Amino acid sequence: MCGIAGKLNFNDEPVSQGLIHAMADALAHRGPDDRGSIVRGQVGLGHRRLSIIDLAGGHQPLGNEDDTISIVFNGEIYNFPELRETLLKQGHRFKTNSDTEVIVHLYEEHGVDCLRHLNGMFAFALWDAPRQRLFLARDRLGKKPLVYALTGKSLSFASEIAALLEDRSIPREIDLEALDLYLALTYVPSPWTMIKAVRKLPPAHYLTWEKGATTIKRYWDVAFEPRNHVSEAEAAAEIRSLLEDSVQRRLISDVPLGAFLSGGIDSATIVALMTRLTGRPVRTFSIGFDDDAYGELGYARQVAERYGAVHTELSVRPRMVDVLPKLVRHYGEPYGDGSSVPTYYVSKLAGQSVKVVLSGDGGDEVFGGYPWYVAASRHGDLARAFVRDGVQAVRSAWYNRELRPGLGAAKGTAMGLGVAIKGWRNPPQAFERLITFFAARDRQRLYTAEVAQACAGKSLPSELVQAAMHRHNGADFLNQMFYTDHQLYLPDDILVKVDIASMANSLEVRAPFLDYRLVELSASLPPRMKVDGTATKRILRQVASDLLPETVLNRPKVGFGLPIDRWMRDDLHGMACDLLLDPSAHVRPLFRSVTVRTLLEQQRSGTARNGYKLWLLLFFELWCREVLAGTSNLLSVPQRLESIHV
Structure with missing residues (x-):
């Protein structure tokens, strides 16, 4: 496993060797065993290596026989032994025993269609000097990350955002679309990142830059088409x-x-x-x-x-x-x-x-394996699921003699039951509500007037979920849910x-x-x-x-979680108050202070269970301080958020 980074300048200006080193070194934790880089005029590739296969011979960047093609690779190709045998029979010469070199020769044979032959987890960048083509790709399921920034003058890429931001030419404005998605889902989905100029290459996609044109294409998708005859x-x-x-x-x-x-x-x-x-x-x-x-x-x-x-x-x-x-x-x-x-x-x-x-x-x-598959596929079970979970939370609070959290759990159960009943006749909408943390109405109450106006009349999280489900429109609702979670x-x-x-x-x-x-x-x-x-x-x-x-x-699913609600009431409450209510807090231009204070007070008193909401806000504020500290013009509010096209 490794970390990769690089940059391509569009105007033939040489890439800075120092920049490539800095980007690669920001990924040292991903690859502490080795570092490599090349700069060839307008393009530079950097690599940090965690040595797993061919410990002595897997140094990167790695090239073909005449070094006209170079690659930096993160991941593992599990079918590389048979691919290597086929390529040897086709006349290719190998100088290592690594899986990385297989991709280079496979690209020589098939071009970008080499991706269809790979079984593995991967993200890589390949420079084809004769074609003047940069080729970036991610594996089918998205196990290995790849982010990039495309400006009018260059294309930079890396395994992680921190490495990408070593390139000081990349603007660091907060993306309000990503913020809205994060508060709803607890994560920022592809292709967004929280920085407007930075994007994730989605799973099962590749990006090419060639002769001034940038193209992004999907090369694989999973089709839920049941074989009903199979036993x-x-x-x-x-x-x-x-x-x-x-x-x-x-x-x-x-x-x-x-x-x-x-x-x-x-x-x-x-x-x-x-x-x-x-x-x-x-x-x-x-x-x-x-x-x-x-x-x-x-x-x-x-x-x-x-x-x-x-x-x-x-x-x-x-x-x-x-x-x-x-x-x-x-x-x-x-x-x-x-x-x-x-x-x-x-x-x-x-x-x-x-x-x-x-x-x-x-x-x-x-x-x-998720309980929401059961709940949302059997519409009446939505209500029963909320009641069951709520009763368990109240029982736990009673057992631990935590009266106020118990009252908060009871209130949350009643609200959840109301959501379930409203979505009874619309299963996709009910599923969407099940996986949403900050509901659209709550997000509007949280946002300052400027942010709320930019987000008004548009629900990006809802559109994103609905768009994924509609890609399998007409399919069994369970398969629609499976596909949405896959995406x-x-x-x-x-x-x-x-x-x-x-x-x-x-x-x-x-x-x-x-x-x-x-x-x-x-x-x-x-x-x-x-x-x-x-x-x-x-x-x-x-x-x-x-x-x-x-x-x-046959035991029920438990999950790998934490007592976040309790932490935000006790262990982390002081930290959250200090950071989120600080007059200089980064969240001030984005979130209403009175709403944030109310969430904190309710959590402390136990009159409402706002733990996860506060966790999201705290993580966001810490990110602003850790990643964006010292930058200006953090908030750039568009006139209106655009529709999603999936």
């Missing part, structure tokens, strides 16, 4: 065979590897298959917190003992006033998913022993979290469930094989039935 037994056999092959391919490494083990069915299945395929104990890593309600260490221990794993676990109580600023710096833009904290800690734990881990990421999205939640929340948290600790994470062949296979199955009634991951449970203990196989 469950046949489907389970196909999945098991392909999953075993996916795990086997991800065991290729010249350095020690292990696995994340949370105690859920996804990571447990991966550990079980790793043990069977290697015939030796697997190194496993689990993280827990002092509050047992937010951990799964006991279940992880059961799986580790069953398979004789060399198991390491750690229970921590994070000091969030120290951890949050560190996370802000690494993520490079506001990111509100609280599970980033345990993911950071488990990556730190594993990174002390191995360089590579396999994980269960993608199991929920590929096989239908939004998976690449822009889950995979961002895992990439940034692991790379902050110089650790590579491989996800067998996200082999694109497995994704396509699952999409071809009738949705009821995955979610039926109140049962989630039905087909995966059948696939893993001989691998896991019953207590793990």
